[in-house]
Amino acid sequence: MLISLITRPIALVSILMLPFGTALSSNHYTEKQMEALASRVGKTFWLRPQNEKAPTFLTQPRTGAAPLNLQGKNSFEILELTGQASKDPYYKVMFDSGQVGYIDPRLFHEEFNATILSFDPLAEEKKKAEQQAEEEKKRAAWIQSQPWSQAVKDAALKKQPTPGLNGPEVRRVLGPPTRVSKTHGPSKVPEERWFYPDGSVLTFHNGLLSKIEKRQTQPR
Structure with a gap:
């Protein structure tokens, strides 16, 4: 029994790794191969086009069906393995x-x-964007809580520090x-x-911002 439990997943993986040539041509799938194909049902995958080309998805589960015009950023879930009875299977999928x-x-x-991945290729980029959005939200809330005039707050929200702010305040703003x-x-x-990547140079005297200069950055 234990050997059976161990070898069953290995067998499914082995079947999935078989070359999809004559052995898996239409109407030539074995029961185990069909079972292996069905193991992907319920899982989510992501597209990563190469040279602006993605795999072709069809509007119907048959050869010669019209291609699907994909829209937006594409991840998809496999909903069903159709055509199992006739051993002419197609994955039915739903995109985001x-x-x-x-x-x-x-x-x-x-x-x-x-071009088809089991992980989101933009996951790190999305995580970074979410973190930046959260940091910006906190920055804006902090600015609004300060006892400054509305004009100073509006400028700070645009990352434009006003002379008279101290060092810690400028760091929170910019x-x-x-x-x-x-x-x-x-x-x-x-x-x-203080020097910033966009060419801005901020001058402080006695700990207070006194002058803001914008220098032309040199191209690399």
């Missing part, structure tokens, strides 16, 4: 756009890990600088200059 289409399991197998230089001005007043 709500569109329903069909794909031949042989084509699915050929494109798997190439973010940390890429470089800081500390000197003494002509009157020996402590002076700091």
